Amino acid sequence: MKLAICNEMFENWKIEDVFDCASQLGYQAVEIAPFTLADDVRDISTTERRRIKKAAADSKVEIAGLHWLLVSPEGLYVNHPDDAIRQRTLDYFYALIDLCADLDGEVMVIGSPQQRSVQEGSDADRTWNYAKETFSQSAIYAQGKGITLCMEPLSDNQTNFINTPAQAVEMIQQVDNPNFRLILDVCSTANQGLDMPTEIQKFSDHLVHFHTNDNNLYLPGSGDVDYPPIIEALKAVEFDGYLSTEVFKFEPDPVTIARRSIQFLRNLIES
Numbered sequence: 001m002k003l004a005i006c007n008e009m010f011e012n013w014k015i016e017d018v019f020d021c022a023s024q025l026g027y028q029a030v031e032i033a034p035f036t037l038a039d040d041v042r043d044i045s046t047t048e049r050r051r052i053k054k055a056a057a058d059s060k061v062e063i064a065g066l067h068w069l070l071v072s073p074e075g076l077y078v079n080h081p082d083d084a085i086r087q088r089t090l091d092y093f094y095a096l097i098d099l100c101a102d103l104d105g106e107v108m109v110i111g112s113p114q115q116r117s118v119q120e121g122s123d124a125d126r127t128w129n130y131a132k133e134t135f136s137q138s139a140i141y142a143q144g145k146g147i148t149l150c151m152e153p154l155s156d157n158q159t160n161f162i163n164t165p166a167q168a169v170e171m172i173q174q175v176d177n178p179n180f181r182l183i184l185d186v187c188s189t190a191n192q193g194l195d196m197p198t199e200i201q202k203f204s205d206h207l208v209h210f211h212t213n214d215n216n217l218y219l220p221g222s223g224d225v226d227y228p229p230i231i232e233a234l235k236a237v238e239f240d241g242y243l244s245t246e247v248f249k250f251e252p253d254p255v256t257i258a259r260r261s262i263q264f265l266r267n268l269i270e271s
Contacts, residue, residue, distance in 0.1 A: 065107035113159035
């Protein structure tokens with residue numbers, strides 16, 4: 001298991017300073033939210049992409065990949081009934097995949113709850129098929145670039161589309177591409193009322209990425225989640241991907257959050 005930190009909590013930090021901080025704290029990778037780099041990743045020049053990649057290498061950290069993919073630009077939606085909106089979203093997926101590959105990233109997390117919910121009055125089966133087509137085409141492109149797309153089940157207080165690991169795996173099996181896999185998120189799994197060690201064991205064949213946090217939207221170990229069985233389950237299935245800390249509360253400051261998170265996780269991993 002490798003330890004990563006998501007960068008959006010480092011509000012207004014230069015990306016190279018995030019890399020330096022992560023490295024100094026002992027993280028092996030940083031996971032990037034593209035909207036922190038540009039409103040539209042197509043505006044990030046080749047020169048800037050090379051600079052970001054070099055900055056990570058200089059700091060001796062990897063770029064794990066991308067998450068929070070569809071926050072900007074506005075108007076993206078993976079399963080919208082409007083063909084033009086879905087095509088625009090697919091085109092942006094291609095651009096994100098290009099960015100991830102240019103940065104030597106490995107994974108892209110498909111979360112984006114507001115850009116995937118079944119709209120009121122829409123047919124659920126048709127919406128599912130729209131999403132499947134978007135994901136299928138994206139996965140084919142990702143495969144050619146060596147990037148793995150990760151379907152993230154999110155709790156039903158965030159979206160009404162793909163709330164459980166079982167539903168995510170159903171989509172994964174229908175897309176049927178080796179570069180379309182599963183990510184599990186501790187907060188979402190807990191808030192959906194599911195037992196994370198059970199979900200890990202049940203779906204380990206599909207699992208390639210993992211978000212650490214707690215049911216209170218904060219750093220791992222700060223809420224009600226029983227963490228030791230989760231780490232033991234990951235060890236038992238020989239999970240070798242990133243444990244990437246993603247929080248939604250940024251107090252008191254990113255350095256404190258990052259330091260406390262890695263100390264907590266390291267103690268469990270090494271015990």
